[in-house]
Amino acid sequence: MKTMNCNQLGGACEKEFHANSFQEIAEMSKQHGTEMFKNNDEAHLKAMNKMQELMQKPEAMNEWFESKKKEFEALPED
Numbered sequence: 329m330k331t332m333n334c335n336q337l338g339g340a341c342e343k344e345f346h347a348n349s350f351q352e353i354a355e356m357s358k359q360h361g362t363e364m365f366k367n368n369d370e371a372h373l374k375a376m377n378k379m380q381e382l383m384q385k386p387e388a389m390n391e392w393f394e395s396k397k398k399e400f401e402a403l404p405e406d
Contacts (some may be wrong), residue, residue: 330403334360338379340371358373
């Protein structure tokens with residue numbers, strides 16, 4: 329199991345996510361983002377706007393995703 333926090337995944341806080349795969353951690357981050365969106369959390373909304381800009385460029389989004397996946401894979405096991 330490995331740990332990444334919201335900031336490491338493009339978010340706005342230190343909430344930690346623990347998972348065995350990058351896909352799992354990405355899903356946890358997505359759920360957290362949805363919760364923060366519903367709560368109208370200003371810091372997270374700003375981070376989401378940056379991600380939406382990135383998503384306008386599929387190649388850039390793929391590069392970002394792959395870099396985060398590599399970062400996850402390089403982490404030590406908890």
